[in-house]
Amino acid sequence: MKKRYALVTGGAGFIGSHTADALAKKGYKVKILDNLSPPVHTGRWPNYVLQKGFELIRGDVREKKMWEKALRGASCVYHLAAYQDQRLDFSTFFTTNTVSTALLYETIVERRFPVKKVVLASSQFVYGDGVYRCAHSESMFYPELRALIELKRKKWDILCPHGRPARSIPFREDQDVMPTNSYGLSKQALENCAMRLGKTYGIPTTAFRYSIVQGPRQSPRNLYSGALRIFVSQALAKVPITVYEDGMQTRDFVNIRDVVRANLLALTNRKTDFGIFNVGGGSAYRVLDFAKLVKKITASPSPIAIGAFRRTDTRHAVSDISKLKRLGWRPQHASAEAIRDYVRWFTEEGFDKRVDRRGLTALKKGIA
Ligand SMILES: NC(=O)c1ccc[n+]([C@@H]2O[C@H](COP(=O)([O-])OP(=O)(O)OC[C@H]3O[C@@H](n4cnc5c(N)ncnc54)[C@H](O)[C@@H]3O)[C@@H](O)[C@H]2O)c1
Structure with a gap:
């Protein structure tokens, strides 16, 4: 039987590479489109995507010719490549996250590519403070x-x-969204663009609003990867673990294994078509408690230092996941498991040799 192709943009990254592995296990031939952008990458394909039999295309999702090449033969697309973080080049969020989405549908429609499903990464960030x-x-x-x-x-x-x-x-999917930064705004626009074009041209589409995703391969060079990277780096270096504000702000954390199961569910469950779903951990964590958990798991003597803050951080960000649960998905892996997996990978890769200084600098200045 002829094998089906799945295209994963951002497949050299954290969520993309785990999704690519899972698709290959399901019998898909996997194509990855990724421009290996810094700071996440250092110019080479990471080891975890090499020698897997994937077709690796180095290219930018902002270029239509790359979509024309990558979409050839694909029956499904995971559009996960993104510009992330809180940065001042606002327009790059829209060209990378939103314009690329329009280019994806434009290319499918113009070239009449027989794509049966598009799955897109949105974010909990679209809710802002909710x-x-x-x-x-x-x-x-x-x-x-x-x-x-x-x-x-x-x-x-x-x-x-x-x-x-x-x-x-x-946060519930049916409430108004109020993003507080360019990243969130570009993801909101991505959802609108994908749902409208998907419906108009009959291309089944699902957008997932991931909460904070955790697990191995989450690049320590990515500023966006947040609390887990910073806390683990500081705990292993035995320097203060820097928690923003008073640590009483809440977040929900979701294990990468659960995210991958949600991503795959979108391929088989037609009830996900033209739907937007939260993918979260299902319980609220105080950031201070999360820091304590990292300290305990790493057996670190580091003190926990609070008080610095970031200008556009939300105070509480916890998603209601009942909509996706109604389709049979639920988180099965605890945060502690993701922390252990991450610490193991972080150490094996030698990232524990460097300390993340940004939190410590923020602590001195009071603001990050
Ligand atoms: N990790 C999380 O906690 C989280 C939470 C919410 C949403 N998301 C979304 O999930 C998706 C995957 O996130 P991740 O954590 O795996 O990030 P990641 O940084 O590990 O992976 C993103 C990949 O996209 C690639 N990329 C960036 N710009 C590109 C471009 N112009 N052309 C081609 N490739 C490009 C990067 O090289 C990288 O390999 C993103 O869309 C992100 O916004 C992630």
Whole structure:
């Protein structure tokens, strides 16, 4: 029987490479389109994608000719390549994340490529701070980005418009989205673009809003990879573990194995077609507790230092995953497991020889 091709953009990266492995196990021939962009890569294909029989195409998703080459023969596409982080070249988020998505559909439609499914990586970041409920009046509101002056005064919590305490509600797919940065905005635009074009041209499409994904191959050079990379690097170097704000902010963390299962479910379950789904860990973690867990697992003597902050960070970011759970998916792997896997990989790759200084510098300056 002729083998089916799956195209994975960003397949040299963290989520893409694990997804490529899983697709190969399912019997797909895998093509990877990736430009090996720094700082995640150092100009060469990482070992974990070599000698796997994948077709490796080095190219940029912002170039239509690369899509024309990569899409040939593909029956499904995972568009995971992205520009990430909080950076000042705002337009690059839109060219890499959103314009590339338009180019993907443009090429499929123009060339009449018989693609049966497109799966795209969106992000929990589209929600921004999400929705809050006032503890006194029970009224709901969408908060604005916290003011710099308040953060400098170490006033971290979001208050209702009447200045009263407010509680964050877990993010649901049907609520309004309010991204706080260019990355989130470009992902919101990517979703709109993909859903509209997918429906108009009959190309089944699914977008996943991943929470913070954790596991091996998450590049330590990627600023975006956040808490796990920074905490592990600091814990192994025995320097202070730097936790932003007071550590009481909450996040949900999802294990890469669970993300890969969600990615594959999109291929077989037609109820995912033209749907947007949260893919999260299912429980809220205080960042301080997460730092303590890293400290415990690495048996590190590092103290935990709080107080510095980042300008556009959200206070709480926890996704409601009931929509995807209704399709039979649920997270099966705990955070502690992802931390152990990551520490093992991090050490094997020799990343423990360098300390991540950014958190320590932020601690001195107060702001990252
Ligand atoms: N890791 C997370 O916690 C997380 C959370 C939410 C959403 N996401 C999304 O999931 C996807 C995968 O993230 P990841 O963590 O694997 O990131 P990653 O940085 O490990 O992988 C991204 C890959 O995309 C490639 N790439 C970047 N720009 C490109 C371009 N212009 N052309 C071709 N390739 C390009 C990079 O070289 C890299 O290999 C991204 O779309 C990201 O926005 C990730």
